[in-house]
Amino acid sequence: MTQIGLRLLFTMELLARSKEGEVKLEDLALSLQAPPSLIEKWLCDLKTKGFMELRGPEGSWIVVDKLGLALEAISLGASPESVSRWLHWRDFEKLCLKVFELNGFRTILSFRFKAIGHLHEVDVLAIKYPLLLAIDCKSWGIRSGKPSMLREAVKRQIKRVEALTSTLPGLKKRLGLEDGARIILTAVIVTLFEESLKIYAGIPIVPISKLNNFIQEIHAYLDSLSTWRMEL
Incomplete structure (x- = not known):
């Protein structure tokens, strides 16, 4: 060796x-x-x-x-997958954040905001104009019923993104976004293992082992994803 x-x-x-x-x-x-x-x-x-x-x-x-x-x-x-097996869920979130940073994104861990009278939290927010990505990190191991759990996770993340969209103009200074900026907002679910469910409701479900490639090719996927486009 x-x-x-x-x-x-x-x-x-x-x-x-x-x-x-x-x-x-x-x-x-x-x-x-x-x-x-x-x-x-x-x-x-x-x-x-x-x-x-x-x-x-x-x-x-x-x-x-x-x-x-x-x-x-x-x-x-x-491989990121083999390494992630030994990480706490919080470390898994930080690893996902690091992959986005290495691809030139500004990131915020555990981004909290209020919208429609409720407090919301996004695991990782990644910003690289014009993209604003809301990432939900799921370091779930092998268990039964994961497709159903992932569908529910996607539905919850869509609600967070919709809430974020409703209050985004008031958050632009906090996020370092300029007046008049045209933003493309979308959600991503990052998992520990590659799952049978690849996309649901237009939201991609990406294993950590393929996250880097996904980020580098995301512009090619945008037309097939659910996106929220707005001008601040």
């Missing part, structure tokens, strides 16, 4: 063990059948990046930035 391949296994092992709390250098070296000196070097590299911390007199390591560690694994060749 190449050293890059071994480092990827090392990083994925840290993600898998992050729920256990502390990790011992010796345990990692034994599990990966790698020299302890090499594992220590990699742990120190991650500490320098702010992803790991060394705690306690016995030399236990703990993950302090799981999202950073996940992005490290992806940079080494891991």
Whole structure:
């Protein structure tokens, strides 16, 4: 195995063990059948990046930035889907946000707004003129009844988008949008796994593994999606 391949296994092992709390250098070296000196070097590299911390007199390591560690694994060749399995739902939202940022979007996490007397929240709002995307992140594992659950998620997201549309002119300063800007607003559901249901009511259901490609090709899809177009 190449050293890059071994480092990827090392990083994925840290993600898998992050729920256990502390990790011992010796345990990692034994599990990966790698020299302890090499594992220590990699742990120190991650500490320098702010992803790991060394705690306690016995030399236990703990993950302090799981999202950073996940992005490290992806940079080494891991698929976003395999990495996301080890993430908390909040980290999954941040990973989705990061993919949009890497494609030049301005993003807002947990965007809250009031409309028609109710408080609404969108997991991730992504802005790249003229697009304004309302993203709902679903890190659901394997379970029965998901097509029905996804249809309900789409219906709820459409209601949020309609509420956002009704109050968008009053939010333009908060969102950094100019007077007279012509906006194309749409919704996206991002899932952990690729689902049998690909689109519902004109709203795309995109697995995290294909999110980057979807973003890069979104203008080609717009005519087939439900969109809300308005001038501010």
